[in-house]
Amino acid sequence: MVCLNELTCAVYADGELPENEAREVAKHLAACGACRRSVESLRSESRVLVQCFQDTDFIEFELEDETLNAPHAGRLNVVRFGLFVLAMSVLLRPVMIALAELELPEGLDWMNPFSLSGQINLLANTLAYAVPVTIELFDSFLNHASWMAAGVIVSLGIFMLFRRSALKSAVLSIVALLTVFSCPSYAFDVRKSDKPVTVPTGETIDDTLVVAADSVIIDGTITGDLIAGARRVTIRGTVKGSVFTFAQRVEIEGTVEGNIVGFADSVDARGQVGHNVYAFARSATIGRDARVDGNAAVFAADANIDGTVGQDLTSYALRFDGRPNVGRNFFARATDLNLRAAAHVGGTLTAKVSKPENVHIDSSATVTGKTDIQIIQPAPSKYSTASFYLWQVIWLAAAFATGLVLFSLVPAYGRVSLDTSHAFLLAGGVGFLTLVATPIAAICAAITLVGLPLGLIVLTMWVVAGYLAKILIAGFLGRSLLRNNGDTQPPRALLLLAGLIPVFLAINLPYVGGVVDFLLNVLGLGALVVTTYQMPRGRAAQAA
Helix, strand or coil: CCCCCHHHHHHHHCCCCCHHHHHHHHHHHHHCHHHHHHHHHHHHHHHHHHHHHHHHCCHHHHHHHHHHCCCCHHHHHHHHHHHHHHHHHHHHHHHHHHHHCCCCCHHHHHHCCCCHHHHHHHHHHHHHHHHHHHHHHHHHHHHHHHHHHHHHHHHHHHHHHHCCCHHHHHHHHHHHHHHHHCCCCCCEEEEECCCCEEECCCCEECCEEEEEEEEEEECCEECCCEEEEEEEEEECCEECCCEEEEEEEEEECCEECCCEEEEEEEEEECCEECCCEEEEEEEEEECCCCEECCCEEEEEEEEEECCEECCCEEEEEEEEEECCEECCCEEEEEEEEEECCCCEECCCEEEEECCHHHEEECCCCEECCCEEEEECCCCCCHHHCHHHHHHHHHHHHHHHHHHHHHHHHCHHHHHCCCCCHHHHHHHHHHHHHHHHHHHHHHHHHHCCCCCHHHHHHHHHHHHHHHHHHHHHHHHHHHHHHCCCCCCCCCCHHHHHHHHHHHHHHHCCCCCCHHHHHHHHHHHHHHHHHHHHHHHHHHHHHHHC
16 A cells, blocks of 8 residues: 655645545545554644744734733833923923024014014014915905806706705895805905006096005005005005005005004004004004094004094004104003103003103103003912912813713723834824914915815814813823722723823923923824824724
8 A cells, every 4th residue: 555645645634635536535544544643743733833823913912911011111101201291391491482582683673483573574474475365266266156156056947947946946046146246346346466556546446446466556546445465555545445454564645534454564654544543563653644533553563653543542562652642542551662742642641561761751742631650560470379270270170071071982082102102203293293284274275265164174173182182191191100000990080180180280380381281282182183093994903
């Protein structure tokens, strides 16, 4: 009897032989003990290999569990996390202070983004570039809205030929009204150009003029409002409505019968204003021959007011200088206040300054009412006020309740882990990107009328995510601190409270609390985004 070769035995042991050959081999194995022992050995070897491959699928998870369940592993992780955040805060705090206290020559202080001048200049320049784009999108929407609405009307009309109802009639009526009012020639005259846009002397525009151009010069008459986004806006004619400007430089030499709202690097009003002036600029000026029949409110680094204000004058400026003729009350908050000769205040003069010697009122200046010079006292330490602790308790209670609801509704958020350097760096990078990019995307969406709801929704979600960020970090810290304190898992409420308390203490540290708060927000925001992204994949893996 010829014994079977090793290949035949192996194929038979794996059950891969054809049925007729398997029957012949079975007969042979019944009579041959040597071949039978060889087949049994091959089958045992196959079973061992299958068991080994099955066991290796859990080696990584078993090692991870052993690491996490090692004595004091949780405490070491949270200590390492806390030390890293604290070290980053200590390193970043001097840099932020140095940038905030950066001093430039007086003529260049508008370049410092941490100073009032720099912030106002940055805002004005941003609006000067963003508003023309918004106006262009608005014009495009108006130009196409009629066609879109007309298409909807035609579609609904065809549909209603076959089926009529009160609801469809109402919808058709609303769309028809939108079509009428979306006509670009109704109430708006939109002009955009890379060159100067001019309304010459003798020309009258009966609508509201919306302009996006390099410069705007108004020598004629506008019966409506003027909305201008340009590098320079000059009004030497008449605007019977109000003026809204977003520019680097605004010059009003003519007549504005409504209000002036100016966002610019410099606002210079030397003409006549029928109502109020609101100036947001690095430098705001109301010239000696200018007259504002209503109120004037100035928010600037340098305010120079020499003209007449019929009612109240309000100024928030670093430096105020001038000889205004104010019909009623004058309120000023400034670092330096200088009222020169011939200044007149028909009511009360209230000035808030940091030092008494920073107030200079000429002896010939007249104040009909009371003169109240208030010295701004340094704010007391927040740690010495009872309201600080009261609000912190309220914050802690609100965060605790929110965390319980959040972790109950979405358990994955309660399992956020930053134990590894990879998870820590990933959360930090994603969090910083989300913190910066999300509001920009929301604003870009909101500047179009169609994308306004989407922009508001995204911005709301961004604010909510920022509030939840530290709660996720508190959940991670609580699990790390109370891990392995017993055989049973601590209650979720106890874990959350154990994490919120150190977070509460860290963000209120005297020197680095603000930076710690920022870092925890970034890390929590990143962990929130990463966990949300991974949740569908996690559910699919569990189902598999």
